[in-house]
Amino acid sequence: MPGIDAGGGKTLFDKVFDAHVVVRREDGQCLLWIDRHFLHEGSFHAFNKLKDRDAEVTRPDLTFGIEDHYVPTRTRDLSKIDPAIRGMIEQLRGNSERHGLRLFDLDDPGQGIVHVVGPEQGLTLPGLTMVCGDSHTATHGAFGAIAFGIGASEVAHVLMTQTLWQKKPKRMRVTVDGTLAPGVTAKDIALSIIAKIGADGAAGHAIEYAGSAIRGLSMEGRLTLCNLSIEAGGRCGMVAPDQTTVDYLRGRPFAPQGEAFEAAAKDWLALASDPDAVFDREVLFDATEIAPVVTWxxxxxxxxxxxxxxxxxxxxxxxxxxxxxxxxxxxxxxxxxxxxxxxxxxxxxxxxxxxxxxxxxxxxxxxxxxxxxxxxxxxxxxxxxxxxxxxxxxxxxxxxxxxxxxxxxxxxxxxxxxxxxxxxxxxxxxxxxxxxxxxxxxxxxxxxxxxxxxxxxxxxxxxxxxxxxxxxxxxxxx
Amino acid sequence: MKPFKTLDAIACPLPQSNVDTDQLIPARFMKRSRADGYGGFLLYDLRFDENGEPKTDCPLNDTIRQGAQILVSRRNFGSGSSREAAVYALVDYGVSCVIAPSYGDIFASNAVNNGLLPAVISEEDCEALLAGLQDGADTATVDLEALTIRCANLVVPFTVDPVWRTKLLNGWDDIDLTRSHSEAIAAFAAADRERRPWMQPNRPTTAKPEA
The missing domain is CATH 3.30.499.10 (Aconitase, domain 3)
Incomplete structure (x- = not known):
């Protein structure tokens, strides 16, 4: 795709990562451009850092606020809830207003959990770099985006510069081939993987999920799978975009529309690991052996x-x-x-x-x-x-x-x-x-x-x- | 940020694996202002019982571990949530170095951004260090230049990402460094707009897609 080096032997992760490198240092640190930044109520530490420096949000158009972590679920009337919890929501509102950010607040018909709202609104797209001060940001990798959780210092850094210093992690491919038995879901695949490789089994790695069982998952299933990458210690998890991805995105409000969408889809469908791409680690699973899983x-x-x-x-x-x-x-x-x-x-x-x-x-x-x-x-x-x-x-x-x-x-x-x-x-x-x-x-x-x-x-x-x-x-x- | 070169301080064993960030600071304390300090919330449910009384079986409550600036723990320390408050709790308590065989990636990155060293040692050395501390050793010396840890009669090597080591040794802050690249960032953004016109979010007038 344009802007993405199609040289041989590259993984999907490499292609997206390399296309976002602004500065590459000799020691391997890369200054990475960030396409989407989501904020929730926990972002107050980062906004306080901006205030200390008298700094502004550099790209409010790529920054979205979402009320989810502290919101009440039995009422939408903030006057009825614990003032300390209300304060968390009000801080996000204040910071969003001050910096001109689009906020999905409790009155918005699209409000919800950040990792549900991003895909649903078409804010999540293939080939993007996406961050949020939440470890389950890995979820968005279901679309073939590099998406990962960051801490408050990094949130402040992205707010001020729209970039982040990163060292390229190792690449790991988890291949699940075969057909899942009835009733067996993406959650069972994910928990089976974690049980096998350990809660730190993918530490320092970007995971790509591949194989016929993964291709057979709906977007919802892929989101569940990528969501749990962090529970295996992975930096992020990705699934290469395919027709399922494109079909899901068509018509979503923040996604490109009309001809622009069809042109984008062509770029997205070209995003895949090269056949000769080398992964630092490969793990194989047989989908037919996966049963419903519980943790004990x-x-x-x-x-x-x-x-x-x-x-x-x-x-x-x-x-x-x-x-x-x-x-x-x-x-x-x-x-x-x-x-x-x-x-x-x-x-x-x-x-x-x-x-x-x-x-x-x-x-x-x-x-x-x-x-x-x-x-x-x-x-x-x-x-x-x-x-x-x-x-x-x-x-x-x-x-x-x-x-x-x-x-x-x-x-x-x-x-x-x-x-x-x-x-x-x-x-x-x-x-x-x-x-x-x-x-x-x-x-x-x-x-x-x-x-x-x-x-x-x-x-x-x-x-x-x-x-x-x-x-x-x-x-x-x- | 204060540079980290060597640290000679009280060390506390925490012989558990998977000390996750929910334990490092339970979610219920995260509404507090950092200005009040997060040290009192560190490992709260491990340190205190339901009545807020210190638990006697928690090593951090031992008399000889008071003022600990070094924690030694087992694998996958800081796994879980990206909450930087977990690092704030450690730092505000006085901890400047954690020693363990592995870390949650986001935790380790947050640690370095706050001048806290996440030192990586082998499982074997970790067990030896824990045993030494549990046998009564009360201090350790961490040398970031030499990449060694001394504790009682043990000297063990540790590793840390070289980029993080340089950052910690110098007490560097990323933002100032990044701002020196502002022209490159602007040039990237301009060229990228041509390359990937679809990256820019569409601005809908109404936002009502199907779930």
């Missing part, structure tokens, strides 16, 4: 197929890993050898940048339809547009009839910043991305899984193989 511990690498039992630390040869597992089981209050399906839960959550898109809501509703949940739970769609569409399809009614709460869009119970918390000691089946100690609230216990698996757990009150509740074949890979 306190890092996403503590994941097993739902048909398995809780591991026994006494059987683990590596003493450091055995200690880690012992510690995890102690925190999670489960026993070695216990069947995963015997683990009872207190609550469910369906939402977050990992699994809150329309297909996720549909998958959960397919299991919940005509059934009652045995435990309470919250369903928070990823954006107000997802919410609207789900309501048009009648999914909200299915969810409410099952006894779960249907609320507005935000990061909600994934991180609990808005007050949507799992109470201390309670166990939650969750579609989110982190089962860290206390992530969903002090003393909370989290089991990660796909939306259909969470719905199944809600219906039975314990971790459950959703395939036993499937009424008819669910299309693979959603």
């Amino acid at each position: 511990g306190i890092t996403p690498e503590d994941a097993s197929p739902i048909t398995a039992t809780v591991p026994d630390p006494e059987q683990i040869a590596d003493p450091a890993r055995a200690a880690q597992v012992r510690d995890a089981l102690d925190y999670m209050d489960i026993r070695p050898g216990q069947s995963l399906t015997d683990i009872r839960i207190d609550r469910v959550f369906i939402g977050s940048c990992t699994n809150s898109r329309i297909e996720d809501i549909r998958a959960a509703a397919a299991i919940l339809a005509g059934r009652k949940a045995k435990v309470p739970g919250l369903v928070s769609p990823g954006s107000m547009l997802v919410k609207k569409q789900a309501e048009e399809e009648g999914l909200d009614r299915i969810i409410r009839d099952a006894g779960l709460e249907w609320v507005d869009a935000g990061c909600s119970m994934c991180v609990g910043m808005n007050g949507d918390l799992v109470p201390p000691g309670e166990r939650c089946a969750s579609t989110t991305n982190r089962n860290f100690r206390g992530r969903q609230g002090p003393g909370s216990r989290t089991h990660l899984m796909s939306p259909a698996m969470v719905a199944a757990a809600a219906v039975t009150g314990h971790l459950t193989d959703m395939r036993q509740l499937m009424r008819e074949p669910v299309s693979a890979g959603n």
Whole structure:
């Protein structure tokens, strides 16, 4: 594509990275041009740095604010919420206004979680460099963009210069070939990868996902997969653009329109790793061997197929890993050898940048339809547009009839910043991305899984193989 | 930023892997102003019980570890969220160096931007250092010029990205450096507009796509 060196032996990552290098230093540091910068309420540290320097936002046209981390999900009336939380939202509003930024605020029909809104609005495009002060920015790589999370100092740097100093990471290709069994989703692929390579298995690497199972995923599935790249320690995750990508983007409001779109699509479809491209590391998976996965511990690498039992630390040869597992089981209050399906839960959550898109809501509703949940739970769609569409399809009614709460869009119970918390000691089946100690609230216990698996757990009150509740074949890979 | 050359200070063992950023600073403290200092929130749920009383099993609460400026931990330290507040909590507590076999990439980058050294050592040396500290050693010396750590009778090498080493040794700030390239940045942006006209976001009058 124009501006991207098509020389032989390059990976997709190399092509996009090289096209954004403004300055290349002898020590390997590159000053990288940034095409999109998303900000949420946590950006206040960065704006304070601008204030200290009396600096302006250099490219407000490429910078977008989104209210998601702290927003209430049961009301949109800020006068009714905790003043400290309201203050976080008001700070973002003030900073956005001061610097002339387009803000997706609570009154905007497109408001939602940044990593749901970007793709949905067509702000995310193939071949872009994208950053946000949020580690799950890797999500946007589903479109063939280089997208990664940055800290507040880097946010300030991008605001002031529209660039970032980066050293090119190593390249890793994860190939998943074959057809997924019915009910097995992108979430199960991702958790299987993390369980195999470890929560730091991709540290220092940019991941490219390839293979027939990946090509077969919808954009929603690819977003879920790339989202979890960070949970394997990856700097970012990417899928090469194809017709699925182009079809998703056509007509999105911030994407090019008309002839400009068709011209762009031609450039995007040319973006792929060369056949002779060399990766620093290659990992292969057989899609037919992947089953629905749940986590049982306190890092996403503590994941097993739902048909398995809780591991026994006494059987683990590596003493450091055995200690880690012992510690995890102690925190999670489960026993070695216990069947995963015997683990009872207190609550469910369906939402977050990992699994809150329309297909996720549909998958959960397919299991919940005509059934009652045995435990309470919250369903928070990823954006107000997802919410609207789900309501048009009648999914909200299915969810409410099952006894779960249907609320507005935000990061909600994934991180609990808005007050949507799992109470201390309670166990939650969750579609989110982190089962860290206390992530969903002090003393909370989290089991990660796909939306259909969470719905199944809600219906039975314990971790459950959703395939036993499937009424008819669910299309693979959603 | 203050240059980092050598550090001779109290060291504290934290013998856990995957000390994630949610543990380094729980989300509920992140609404606070940095001006008040984040040190009190460092590893809060590890250091304090439900009543806010210090936990006796947390090494950071040991009398001999008070004032620790060096932490030694296991693999994948700082994994998880990009919250720079995790680094602020360490720095405001007084920590200037973390020693571990591996780090979350974003955490390590944030650390360097705040003058905190993320020193990488082998798993084997890490276990030896942890054992030395747990046997009663209370200080360590980190030499960023020589890339060595001394603790009791141990001398172990460590690594850090050479670019980060230079930045830490000099206490450099990226923004001033970047501004010296402002002409190159402007030239890139102008040429890029020709190369990739589609990069510029469309400005819709209404924004109502389907989900």
